[in-house]
Amino acid sequence: MFSKIFLSSDHGGFELKEKVKNFLINNNIHLEDLGCKSLEPVDYPDYAKILSKRLKKENKSIGILFCGTGIGISMAANRFSHVRAALCTSVEMASKSRKHNDANVLVLGGRILEEKLALEIVNEFLYTNFEAGRHSLRVDKI
C-alpha cells in the first residue's frame, strides 16, 4: 500500500486534478498537491519533473499526473528511470497497469476524460496490486 499520493498537472490537466483531489480528500486519502495552481499556462515537463523528484525521495508513494491529453506529461515523466507512468483511458488499462506493469504513476488527460470515468480509473489504480511473478522479470528489464 502506498503512503501518500502526489498530484501534479499543467493547465490542461488542472481542472481534472482539482476534481480528483476532492475525491481523494473525501475518501481520507493522504495526498500532496505539487501544482500547478491555476489555469494559467505552464510547461508540463516542469510538473512531471517536480513529481518525479518527490517520488524518488519518497518511494513508498505514488503519483497522479494530468495534462490536456496526458501524452506530454507521461512522456516527460517516463524519462526518469524510477518512474513507470501509465496513461490510462479505461478502467481495464488502470487495472493492467498495476497488475502487469507495477505502474507507480497514473496519468490522465484532463481534456479527454469525463470526471466519472476518471474517478473510476483512479479508484482501480489505487486498489489494484502488482501480480509480480513473470511480470517482475519484464518490469526489471525496463
Ligand code: RB5
Ligand atoms: C497544453 O496546451 C497541452 O499541450 C498539454 O496539456 C498536453 O496535452 C500535452 O501533451
